[in-house]
Amino acid sequence: MMHRSIRRALLASTTAVAALTPAIAAVPAQAAQPGRATLDGSTPAWAQPARDQGAADASQPTEIKVYLPLRDEATAIQMVRDVSDPKSANYGKYLSPDDFRSRFAPTTADVQAVSQFLTDSGLQVGSVPSNNHSITATGTLQQVETAFGVDVHKYAFRGKILNAPTGALSVPAALAGKVLAVSGVDQSGALTKPANAGSRAADSAYKTAAPDAPAAAAPKPAASLKAKSTTGAPPPDAFVNAPPCSVYFGEKIATDLPKAYGTYQPYAPCGYTPAQFQGAYGTTQAIQHQLDGRGITVAITDAYAAPTIEADANQYAQAHGQTPFAKGQFKQVLPKKGYRYGYDDATNGDLCGEQGWYGEETLDVEAVHAMAPGANVVYVAGRSCDDADLDGAINKVVNRKLATVVTNSWGSIGEDEPADYLRAYEQTFIQADLEGIGLFFSSGDDGDDSTVTDDGAPAADFPSTDPFVTAVGGTALQVGKTNNYLGEVGWASGTSSLGPKGRAWQPPAPGDWLYGAGGGVSSLFDQPYYQQGVVPASIANGHRATPDIAMDADPQTGMLVGETQTFPDGTAKYSEYRIGGTSLASPLYAGIEAISDQVYGRSHGFANPAIYALYGSNALRDIVPPKKPSAVVRVNYNNSVDATDGTTPVLRSLDDEAQSIHTAPGWDTITGVGTPNGLAYLTNLG
Numbered sequence: 001m002m003h004r005s006i007r008r009a010l011l012a013s014t015t016a017v018a019a020l021t022p023a024i025a026a027v028p029a030q031a032a033q034p035g036r037a038t039l040d041g042s043t044p045a046w047a048q049p050a051r052d053q054g055a056a057d058a059s060q061p062t063e064i065k066v067y068l069p070l071r072d073e074a075t076a077i078q079m080v081r082d083v084s085d086p087k088s089a090n091y092g093k094y095l096s097p098d099d100f101r102s103r104f105a106p107t108t109a110d111v112q113a114v115s116q117f118l119t120d121s122g123l124q125v126g127s128v129p130s131n132n133h134s135i136t137a138t139g140t141l142q143q144v145e146t147a148f149g150v151d152v153h154k155y156a157f158r159g160k161i162l163n164a165p166t167g168a169l170s171v172p173a174a175l176a177g178k179v180l181a182v183s184g185v186d187q188s189g190a191l192t193k194p195a196n197a198g199s200r201a202a203d204s205a206y207k208t209a210a211p212d213a214p215a216a217a218a219p220k221p222a223a224s225l226k227a228k229s230t231t232g233a234p235p236p237d238a239f240v241n242a243p244p245c246s247v248y249f250g251e252k253i254a255t256d257l258p259k260a261y262g263t264y265q266p267y268a269p270c271g272y273t274p275a276q277f278q279g280a281y282g283t284t285q286a287i288q289h290q291l292d293g294r295g296i297t298v299a300i301t302d303a304y305a306a307p308t309i310e311a312d313a314n315q316y317a318q319a320h321g322q323t324p325f326a327k328g329q330f331k332q333v334l335p336k337k338g339y340r341y342g343y344d345d346a347t348n349g350d351l352c353g354e355q356g357w358y359g360e361e362t363l364d365v366e367a368v369h370a371m372a373p374g375a376n377v378v379y380v381a382g383r384s385c386d387d388a389d390l391d392g393a394i395n396k397v398v399n400r401k402l403a404t405v406v407t408n409s410w411g412s413i414g415e416d417e418p419a420d421y422l423r424a425y426e427q428t429f430i431q432a433d434l435e436g437i438g439l440f441f442s443s444g445d446d447g448d449d450s451t452v453t454d455d456g457a458p459a460a461d462f463p464s465t466d467p468f469v470t471a472v473g474g475t476a477l478q479v480g481k482t483n484n485y486l487g488e489v490g491w492a493s494g495t496s497s498l499g500p501k502g503r504a505w506q507p508p509a510p511g512d513w514l515y516g517a518g519g520g521v522s523s524l525f526d527q528p529y530y531q532q533g534v535v536p537a538s539i540a541n542g543h544r545a546t547p548d549i550a551m552d553a554d555p556q557t558g559m560l561v562g563e564t565q566t567f568p569d570g571t572a573k574y575s576e577y578r579i580g581g582t583s584l585a586s587p588l589y590a591g592i593e594a595i596s597d598q599v600y601g602r603s604h605g606f607a608n609p610a611i612y613a614l615y616g617s618n619a620l621r622d623i624v625p626p627k628k629p630s631a632v633v634r635v636n637y638n639n640s641v642d643a644t645d646g647t648t649p650v651l652r653s654l655d656d657e658a659q660s661i662h663t664a665p666g667w668d669t670i671t672g673v674g675t676p677n678g679l680a681y682l683t684n685l686g
Contacts, residue, residue, distance in 0.1 A: 036149060037176035039169045041419030044188045046157045046454070047164035053154040056163045058142035060347060063340070064123075064184035065388040066114055066135045067424040068106035069177070076104045080433040080468065081529070084606040086613055086686035092602055094436035097131070097401050104431070106132040110178045117175060121147035131399045133427060134388075144185060152185060160351065162187040180427070181420030188417040189386030190341065190351040194302065194360035195409050195442035196583035197515055197555045233343035235308065235572045236355040238565035242635040242647045245270035245578075249478040249486055249557065254633040258502070260509040260651055261629050268632040268652070271560025271578030272479055272552070273320045274370035277588065279483025281551070282678015283371065286595060291682070293372030293594035299403035300365060300587065301393040302410060304342065305334055305381040306358035308564040308574075313365050315574055316562035322373055330365070333380045333396065341384040352385035362563040363579055364409055364587045370559070371591025374598075378402050385410070387421050391428055394439070398432045404603040406432070407590035409442045409583035413452050414459030415524050422462055422524065429468035436605035439469040440590050442582035443547040444518025447492060448659045448669075451513070458660045460520035460546050467528040470608055471546040472586040473671050474517030474553025475623055476654045489626050490663035490670035491554040491580075492516030494656035498649060509631055510653035517553050517582055519661045519669035521545050530612040535667050549611055550623065550671035551588040555580030556632045556652045567641060589676070596682045610686030611673060616666075619681040620674040624665050630654050 070076055082090040095103070111132050115125045118137045123144070126136035141163075145152055150165040164186035171179050183189070244267050246252045252267040259265070278284045286292070306312070309332070314324035341351040361379060368377055380397055382389035390410065397406055415422070432439050444461035446452050453459050464471035478486035494510030505511065525544035527535070535545045552558070558580030566572050597603050604610055614620055631653040638645040661669035676682075 035173050036170040037173050039171065039179060039182065039420060042165065042169040042182060042185070043167060044164050044186050044418050045416040047155050047166070047186065051155040051157055053156055053161060056141055056152045056154050058140065058145065060141050061138065062141045062144050062184060063136065063138045064144055064182055065392075066118065066137065066182050067180040067427070068110055068114065068132060068134065069180040070104045070427055070430065071106065072104060073430070076430050076434060080430060080606065081609075083436070084433060085609040091686075092436070092605070094603070094605060095434045097399055097435060100431050100434055101131050108132070111135060114175060114178055117172060118147065123147060129395060129399050131395070131431065133395050133399070134424070148182060148185065150185065158191060160190055162190055164188075181418070181424040183386065183388040183421060183424070186418065187351065187386070188421065189384065189388070189390070191417070192385045192387070192390065192410055192412050193353070194356055194583055195411060195445050196360055196363055196579055196581035197445050233304075233354045233358070235564045235566045236358055238567045238575060238641050239577045240575060240637060240641045241270055241577050242637040242643070244635065248276070248481050251481070254649070257633055257649055258498070258504050260496070260505055260631045260653070265631045265633055265651065268556045268634045269479070269578070271558055271576070272477070273560055274322050274373070275320070276479045276483050277370055277552070277559070280477060280479045280485045281371075281592065281676060282485070283592070283595060283682070284483070286599075286679060286682060287373065290374065291595055291598055293375030293591060293598055296372070296405060296594040296597045297376040297378060297403040298368050298372065298590050298594050299397045299406040300361070300368065300377065300379045301382060301390065301397065301406065301408050302357050302361050302364065302379070303352055303382040303385040303390065304339055304354050304357045305332055305379065306361045306563070309361055309365060309379070312362060312563050312574060313369060316366050316576070317369060319562065322369065325369070325377070330377045331379070333378060333402070335381060335383045337383065339383050341386060357385070359563060359579065360409055360583060363559065363561050363583055364407060366561050367559060367584055367587035368407065368591050371588050372594040375591065375594040387417065387425070391425050394432070395428045398428055398435065398437055401435055401437065404436060404597060404605070405438050405440070405590050405593050407440045407587045408463070409586045411442060411444055411461040411464055413444075413446060413461060414449055415462045415465060415522065417462065419524070422466070425463055426466055426468060429466055433468055433606040436603040438593060438603070438605050438607050440472055440586050440593070441469050442518075442586045443471045443473045445515050445581045446518060447513070447516040448520050448661045449518070450659060458520050460522050461518050464518070464546050465522040465525055465544055467525050467544050468606065470606070470611070471548045471672070472582060472589050473519055473547030473550035474582045474585045475550050475671055475675060476554035476557045477552035478557065488552070488621065488623050488675060489655035490517065490623055490668070492656045492659065492670060493554065493556065494653035494658065496651040496653070505651045509651060510629065510656040510658065511651060513656055513658040514652070516656070516659070517547070517550065517585070517670050519546050528608070530609045534612050534615050534673065539669065545669065547670070547672040548608055549589060549673055550675050551585040553580050553582045553585040554654070556634055556654070559584050568639070592676050592681070596685045599682050600685070604685060607685070613686060614681070614684060615673050617680075617684065619677055619684045621677045622665060622674045623663050623668070623671040625657070625663050626655055
């Protein structure tokens with residue numbers, strides 16, 4: 001897939017002084033209008049003539065965000081390595097937010113110059129964060145088109161109708177070098193999704209709609225429940241686990257169903273609980289000695305906010321032997337301006353699938369608390385799934401230093417958003433790294449993406465592909481009767497159904513590939529120095545590869561979570577169900593990171609150099625292909641909530657090797673360097 005403007009912000013380095021060095025890819029420059037400077041990389045790759053549905057409504061209200069570049073970015077990038085590499089004399093010598101702003105933030109003069117341009121264009125200038133990262137402005141779409149010298153059309157893509165410019169944006173020549181990117185002119189953010197899976201509906205979601213399918217109309221809110229939600233959406237439709245399922249891996253064997261791989265397979269776990277995760281990942285002893293993340297704050301970013309989250313998390317904790325959040329231990333930071341692109345957005349439709357983000361927040365909060373029950377948790381909500389809003393949530397954490405560990409369980413399919421957006425995100429990532437804030441991103445749930453990209457080519461998902469963040473991949477975790485670790489394999493699921501008369505699984509195991517942990521090689525970013533000598537050159541070919549590390553993600557071995565859901569009779573009530581995805585892996589790892597920070601008495605910040613330094617040691621479990629293939633049997637209610645309409649069993653094969661990414665001895669494209677090995681990991685992370 002072609003990218004018009006590619007910035008490779010990467011660690012390049014064959015010498016001892018090598019550092020994160022930006023490199024601009026050689027791409028054809030577009031001809032600028034007289035007196036204008038073109039913003040290369042401002043048009044999404046999906047905005048192709050064949051998908052053009054005509055001009056967008058020029059009168060529609062539009063909010064944009066204009067991003068400004070860092071000052072002396074090359075020095076900032078060099079400093080990231082200095083403060084993050086355990087071998088550096090400056091390791092751990094982080095900057096304060098004030099120090100960062102004084103050295104690297106865009107100048108007030110540049111903010112004023114760009115703001116004046118926006119005002120002169122008839123736009124209403126709004127908020128600017130104290131690090132001068134961006135300027136928000138509002139107006140009509142026509143005013144935006146005029147300001148940036150473009151026409152905006154509607155395009156049909158992945159089942160949605162989305163706005164995008166027909167050509168590259170431009171600004172007055174006097175602003176050349178002062179504007180990095182502009183979001184809001186296109187709607188690429190609507191393609192960002194939570195990286196969770198597990199319910200029957202979520203399984204179905206992986207059967208992607210035709211690329212040019214018409215956009216679905218926004219659903220109408222349920223009047224009886226709408227008032228209970230701060231964002232307009234009632235709790236999501238209910239999903240309930242169907243029996244039989246196993247309390248621990250292998251407890252119940254499906255002897256009443258056909259064999260697979262020559263033997264009867266176990267029923268899938270009902271969903272692992274906090275004690276099971278702590279036992280399997282070797283943190284039980286540490287937590288019993290109050291090494292539980294206390295004194296550390298973990299931030300979570302997602303879109304929107306579940307209105308029942310704290311009550312749900314506390315009820316879940318009490319039900320599973322954990323202490324609920326103490327007063328002040330959990331808080332939400334919500335946007336003052338309200339939400340957009342949500343459930344009741346009559347103008348745009350529900351572009352972001354708002355209700356799905358409620359389950360994402362629930363999983364993230366309960367998973368962090370499960371692994372680090374003493375840590376403070378702050379949830380920072382984005383106004384929508386748009387890039388401007390999700391980057392804004394991360395920037396809020398970083399600029400205010402609300403936490404030192406941040407888990408982000410969302411991402412795009414591949415790297416095909418406008419390249420200048422990626423640069424805007426990266427400015428925030430660099431600031432986080434310099435302040436000692438670790439950013440952890442789910443690697444995605446579509447394997448190598450070949451089943452969901454337009455051309456069927458493998459891809460790795462941004463933001464996890466950025467070399468300044470940690471990409472968390474996924475496994476299928478096997479927990480024994482005493483919460484002991486039985487093993488892990490890479491998460492890559494094949495699915496089979498019962499054939500005629502229920503005599504055999506069809507297709508035979510491993511069946512059809514369904515979903516799995518994301519991974520692969522970036523098309524944008526060069527190989528960072530910390531991966532050299534670890535990631536096989538035959539895989540990386542000089543590029544950033546993902547993931548970096550992994551934890552449990554397979555929905556068949558997922559986490560039991562508790563959430564208020566809407567049942568078919570219209571009632572909203574707390575219930576529990578199993579869910580997975582690398583959305584689970586990232587917050588689980590954030591909990592491990594919080595405990596390690598407590599053990600060391602300081603933040604590990606950008607952890608990749610320290611993680612890769614452990615490669616080959618007993619601090620990591622190397623996840624390799626299983627000696628023999630295996631599967632689990634999962635049972636679903638046909639109506640998602642009860643047995644009224646019957647149940648359907650499915651066979652889910654573990655570590656299906658159908659795609660281009662595989663587990664292997666050493667680093668691999670599903671689990672990275674492996675999974676953390678309990679106390680050895682906690683006490684050796686640099």
